[in-house]
Amino acid sequence: DGGITQSPKYLFRKEGQNVTLSCEQNLNHDAMYWYRQDPGQGLRLIYYSQIVNDFQKGDIAEGYSVSREKKESFPLTVTSAQKNPTAFYLCASSIIPDTQYFGPGTRLTVL
Amino acid sequence: QKEVEQNSGPLSVPEGAIASLNCTYSDRVSQSFFWYRQYSGKSPELIMSIYSNGDKEDGRFTAQLNKASQYVSLLIRDSQPSDSATYLCAVNPGTGFQKLVFGTGTRLLVSP
Numbered sequence: 001d002g003g004i005t006q007s008p009k010y011l012f013r014k015e016g017q018n019v020t021l022s023c024e025q026n027l028n029h030d031a032m033y034w035y036r037q038d039p040g041q042g043l044r045l046i047y048y049s050q051i052v053n054d055f056q057k058g059d060i061a062e063g064y065s066v067s068r069e070k071k072e073s074f075p076l077t078v079t080s081a082q083k084n085p086t087a088f089y090l091c092a093s094s095i096i097p098d099t100q101y102f103g104p105g106t107r108l109t110v111l
Numbered sequence: 112q113k114e115v116e117q118n119s120g121p122l123s124v125p126e127g128a129i130a131s132l133n134c135t136y137s138d139r140v141s142q143s144f145f146w147y148r149q150y151s152g153k154s155p156e157l158i159m160s161i162y163s164n165g166d167k168e169d170g171r172f173t174a175q176l177n178k179a180s181q182y183v184s185l186l187i188r189d190s191q192p193s194d195s196a197t198y199l200c201a202v203n204p205g206t207g208f209q210k211l212v213f214g215t216g217t218r219l220l221v222s223p
Contacts, residue, residue, distance in 0.1 A: 043155075045210055099157060099160055105153070
């Protein structure tokens with residue numbers, strides 16, 4: 001079964017806590033992306049990676065960090081520096097520079 | 112600032128009608144265009160991609176692109192209540208590796 005998986009589906013974070021969101025794909029796509037979606041708003045790009053061991057900041061990278069040690073995996077860490085992390089987080093992948101396919105998303109809530 | 116504009120809606124159509132969703136973009140050199148459907152609480156799923164001027168049809172969906180007018184649209188024929196969702200327009204603003212620019216989406220409501 002090919003596709004993109006994200007875990008967990010729901011995540012709760014306490015104030016001051018770092019949390020890591022998982023994103024895995026078995027589509028053999030080179031590029032991977034992280035977006036944030038707030039209610040009633042569009043997708044905002046957090047980080048993206050074109051190849052293994054390389055990634056670039058998107059439009060709203062402050063308070064987030066990523067790694068790309070394997071082609072299949074692109075985890076996102078939401079750090080305590082992110083002041084308003086409650087949102088729907090979406091991971092996507094693509095064959096550069098073509099169509100992006102999305103995972104099911106992780107809904108993060110700050111308690 | 113490269114922008115993609117969509118009317119937020121909601122666009123309300125009766126079942127069986129044609130729904131017309133519109134999108135304009137600011138970057139004249141944009142090369143590829145995508146429509147995604149997003150149900151409430153779910154992630155976006157790709158419906159159509161279009162790269163050349165004109166129409167592209169896939170089942171009940173037709174994407175229309177007019178690069179001179181910087182305009183792309185999505186027509187949904189024989190609209191069904193299950194088509195009720197938010198439709199996102201996305202634009203690849205250039206050649207080579209580019210970040211997609213997304214519109215904020217149009218909410219479509221199809222009433223039985």
